[in-house]
Amino acid sequence: MLIIDTALQQRQREGRPIRVAMVGAGFMARGVARQICRYVPGMELVAIANRTPEKARAIYAEAGVTDVVEVGSVAQLEACLAQGRPAITDDALLLSRAAGIEAIIEVTGAVEHGARVVLEAIRHGKHIILLNAELDGTVGPILKVYADRAGVVYTVADGDQPGVTLNLARFVKGLGVTPVLCGNIKGLHDPYRNPTTQEGFARQWGQNPSMVTSFADGSKISFEQAVVANALGMQVARRGMLGPTVEAGTPITKAADWYPHELLLNGGPGIVDYVVGAEPGPGIFVLGTIDDPVQQHYLKLYKLGPGPLYCFYTPYHLCHFETPTTVARAVLFQDAALAPAGPMCVEVITAAKIPLFAGQVLDGIGHYHTYGLAENADVTRRENLLPIGVAEGCILRHDVPKDQALTYDDVLLPEGRLIDQLRREQEEYFRLTVAPFDQAISRSVM
Numbered sequence: 001m002l003i004i005d006t007a008l009q010q011r012q013r014e015g016r017p018i019r020v021a022m023v024g025a026g027f028m029a030r031g032v033a034r035q036i037c038r039y040v041p042g043m044e045l046v047a048i049a050n051r052t053p054e055k056a057r058a059i060y061a062e063a064g065v066t067d068v069v070e071v072g073s074v075a076q077l078e079a080c081l082a083q084g085r086p087a088i089t090d091d092a093l094l095l096s097r098a099a100g101i102e103a104i105i106e107v108t109g110a111v112e113h114g115a116r117v118v119l120e121a122i123r124h125g126k127h128i129i130l131l132n133a134e135l136d137g138t139v140g141p142i143l144k145v146y147a148d149r150a151g152v153v154y155t156v157a158d159g160d161q162p163g164v165t166l167n168l169a170r171f172v173k174g175l176g177v178t179p180v181l182c183g184n185i186k187g188l189h190d191p192y193r194n195p196t197t198q199e200g201f202a203r204q205w206g207q208n209p210s211m212v213t214s215f216a217d218g219s220k221i222s223f224e225q226a227v228v229a230n231a232l233g234m235q236v237a238r239r240g241m242l243g244p245t246v247e248a249g250t251p252i253t254k255a256a257d258w259y260p261h262e263l264l265l266n267g268g269p270g271i272v273d274y275v276v277g278a279e280p281g282p283g284i285f286v287l288g289t290i291d292d293p294v295q296q297h298y299l300k301l302y303k304l305g306p307g308p309l310y311c312f313y314t315p316y317h318l319c320h321f322e323t324p325t326t327v328a329r330a331v332l333f334q335d336a337a338l339a340p341a342g343p344m345c346v347e348v349i350t351a352a353k354i355p356l357f358a359g360q361v362l363d364g365i366g367h368y369h370t371y372g373l374a375e376n377a378d379v380t381r382r383e384n385l386l387p388i389g390v391a392e393g394c395i396l397r398h399d400v401p402k403d404q405a406l407t408y409d410d411v412l413l414p415e416g417r418l419i420d421q422l423r424r425e426q427e428e429y430f431r432l433t434v435a436p437f438d439q440a441i442s443r444s445v446m
């Protein structure tokens with residue numbers, strides 16, 4: 001949005017830059033901090049929260065900011081804000097409670113902790129910018145309800161592939177073309193990858209092995225496409241999506257050949273999907289259609305082919321480079337890059353990566369036990385399937401074979417989790433069945 005740069009420059013001239021704080025100090029947070037501190041006039045990163053404050057201090061130092069104060073209370077944080085000194089803390093909730101901070105960037109990728117941060121920010125009138133598709137893909141609809149009631153913007157960040165996809169889908173709609181497939185371009189998909197197999201790649205790029213694994217095993221792509229579906233009212237063609245693999249380097253402009261036209265041109269809500277091997281990767285694409293024969297003629301003239309499906313694409317996603325734009329859209333224009341439009345349309349369910357055994361405690365997303373699969377929400381409810389966003393920490397009640405989808409009947413839920421409370425509220429708010437959840441809760445406290 002080109003208007004953003006002008007608006008930020010105006011805030012800079014007026015001496016009232018957007019004050020934003022960040023929760024998380026990992027790989028992506030490092031890039032966000034550097035981008036805001038060095039390259040974005042009209043915006044200040046005033047505080048970073050992380051369980052290990054020294055990691056937050058190191059991120060500031062890399063961005064060229066050294067006059068950093070560690071704080072442990074709201075009063076101390078607000079004193080830093082008044083003095084214009086950046087702060088670090090191990091208490092993420094302080095950022096939401098301090099006056100003067102306009103927006104919170106949540107970049108942990110953690111579901112339970114992320115939910116607590118987001119709710120606290122909403123309670124205190126802060127806009128929310130997520131680099132946490134896992135959270136949005138689990139309880140995004142109910143968090144959006146809370147945000148709307150509080151009059152704040154809840155949005156997934158631009159730069160991540162879902163945000164880039166929504167920008168392109170909005171552009172395509174603006175042309176009068178109807179998006180019927182929103183796609184993601186991948187270089188690898190292997191559901192059996194784990195942090196051990198991905199350790200070398202992670203080390204090469206300075207990333208977390210489990211986060212890298214979530215990309216490789218399909219969990220992340222499932223979340224990314226689920227949040228796109230939930231923003232646009234789309235579905236998946238089948239469990240796990242179609243996910244065609246093409247010869248490496250095949251141009252994405254050929255995407256209309258890889259998906260069944262009868263599925264895309266039937267007047268339905270459209271689908272989300274992905275492709276492995278196409279170029280340019282890791283970009284995104286939208287297949288759209290239009291019935292107007294005159295506009296079809298123009299699209300053919302402009303080299304988009306004969307139709308009836310036309311391919312639009314963005315050849316990159318720049319993650320942290322574009323995050324500040326999302327902050328500015330939220331604070332200055334009350335515009336979300338991406339947010340759920342209503343109830344869940346697509347969920348990310350849990351499948352066994354290896355044979356699992358009774359009594360095992362399930363590990364997290366991108367680890368050794370499970371991988372995620374995108375599934376239509378109505379199927380998820382009907383079959384009582386376990387969302388992977390709530391699977392971590394669950395105890396298996398019996399053995400589960402490799403590749404089997406887990407249900408709530410297969411597990412005991414940990415007690416006292418906010419994520420389970422939000423799942424129930426989400427089901428109730430959108431008037432969906434709550435019986436399976438209630439049954440699982442009953443078992444968990446027996």
